[in-house]
Amino acid sequence: MDSVNTQSTFISKVMDRLCYGPDMVSLRQTVYKNMETECNRILSGERHIVLTGSKAEGLTAVLESDTDIMTVFTEIICSENPASVRNREQLTVFKTDMNYAAPGYTFLRIINVGHSPFGIIRIPDLLVEISPRQIYLSSDFWKNEFKQNTIDDSNLPGNHGFKNVDRKNHGPSISISAFGTLFCDCVYAFVCNCPHYLNAWVSRKRLHKWPSSDLIREVSKLESHVVPVGSRDSCVQFLEWRICFTKGEIRLVQSLNDCLTKVLILLKQIAKVTLKPLSEDMTTYIMKNIVLWLAETNSYDSFTEDNLILVLHLSLRLLKICVLRNNLPSYMIPERNLLFNRLTVKQRTNICMRIDFLLREGPRIVLRWPKIRDAFTMIYRTPDEFDEFSKTRRQKQLFYLFHIEYILCRSPRRAFTPFTTVEQVMRALPFCDFTEGDFERKSEEIKYLISSLRDDINCASAINQLKVYLA
Structure with missing residues (x-):
């Protein structure tokens, strides 16, 4: 045990030297938040951006991962209670309709149509009438409209490949590359007032001290959104929208201590190399939910630098249990199963076997990450x-x-x-x-x-x- 603790401390120090320590993570969070603030000042009042993913969380270095940007249209609102929306006559207002929608998803029924964002997207063109007076906004129409506009912009004369649009579907996002080096995933969303799920998250019973009551209160005040993607198994997924608490999740990740932050970084990188080839659904978002559940359901005092490897192994064991059961509840919306209808029996078997093999490697598991492996090689040789x-x-x-x-x-x-x-x-x-x-x-x-x-x-x-x- 002492050997594992010593090795955990050494690995943690090496990660500090590679700019994954708390000082650099905190600095990246601060700088990217300032960048987001300045971009929103430049943009018009009808929309603002939210930097999401690893960049906003401060977990990745420059050019180490895609930049995830969510554009939020402030003059489009969806709510469980549209009557409570202020200035609803000037806004485009939708009512969330969760009847018959998959958990964590909703249909958006039109209540009032305001002016269109950008002046190029006409909301009435994206509506679908299911039955008389039952008119809904199509998530597919919404996303494809923005995707086509982005493709048209990338084909303008003089562009010289500044924007190359990936025409494949990547969930709710539109993938753009600049000069083959800078990659960006753009999501076009709007604010959703959804107290049903948020109140359930706030009030659920917790046995340990993370998240703290102050953090829970802070997260509960952050805005939630809907993004244009439906449940994969739904026959009406073109009408469904996913409810997400992106800002809340970012704040929760930022609140993790040094040990859990490094476990999340290691888990993402190891999964990318070893698990993602077995299934494209072994995403970084899956790993983030594993770590958040781990933080809430265990004693926070045990997440220390000398337990880094033990906590990493614990997270992999939790992932294995979820894959075996084919059920990983979303941290913010437990009713939503992140693995539902995503893994075949063969994929689940292969993933569990791979995790067992990784666990047998002990502390050497971190060498699966090429950056750590190269660092250890240099430390040993020169x-x-x-x-x-x-x-x-x-x-x-x-x-x-x-x-x-x-x-x-x-x-x-x-x-x-x-x-x-x-x-x-x-x-x-x-x-x-x-x-x-x-x-x-x-x-x-x-x-x-x-x-x-x-x-x-x-x-x-x-x-x-x-x-x-x-x-």
Whole structure:
């Protein structure tokens, strides 16, 4: 046991060196939240964006995963009680109709039609009349309308492949790539007032101290949404919409401690390499729900750095049980089974066998992640090379995040308190371990940025502050 605890601590330290420690995770969360805030200031009032997925959670580095963006149309509202919606005459209002819909899904019956978002989407063209006075919004029509508009935009002269649209279906999202390097999944959604599921989540009995009462209260105040995708087994999935608590889930992941955050990162990466080839439905969202259930149903005090491997094994055992039972309840909506009608008997057998094999590997399981495997190889062969590699990786990621903050602070329409000194720009970077001289030697971009600071801010003490923060 002591050996496993020691190895867990060592693996945790290596992940810190690879920029998966709590300082870098927190910094990425802060920077991407500021980016989201600034983008929403630039956008018109009829819509706003929500950064979702691993980027918003701060779990992945630059270009390590797709960027997930949800565009929310604020002038379209769906509610269990449409009469409670304010200014309903000016808005497009739908009533949620969960009768005959799969758990976690709803039909949207039209109550009032306002003006169309973008001026190009006409809501009446996307409605389906099931019976007299029973008119519903089609999720397929909605998604395909935006998808076709995106394809048309990508084919405009002079685009040069800036937007290549994947024509395959990926749940509710539209996949876009830029120059074959930047990948983005876009979802077009709107706000849904759904107290039925939210109140059930808030009031359910919990035996341990996570999530705390304050966190539950905070999550309950965040907006929920509907996204255009139906239940896979439904004969009317083209009419169904999925209810999701994206903002709440992001906040819950951000509240996880260092051990659980690293377990989630490891579980996602190991599943991507070992389980996803067996079934495309072994997604990162499945792994996130496993970790959230693990956090709620176990003593939170046991999730410590020296138990990292034990907690990772526990999460895999929980995943195996769910696959065997063919039932993984959604963390926010337990009535919704995330594995229902997704895995064949052969796939379930192969996944369980693969998990058993992974568990027998013990701490070596982390070597399934190529990044960790390469890091351990460098540590074993040339420790100095790993020191240089980890330092360079940290510098590059810090520069990227610093550059985003610097651009945001210069925006004429910035949505948060303007930065007047480098100290404020670098408020989230007190843990940097390199100097201005290292900056200039390592990166011409940083050298240019420092000279820009001298010219633009015109503050003689700015560089001294920068040196203090980066020393």
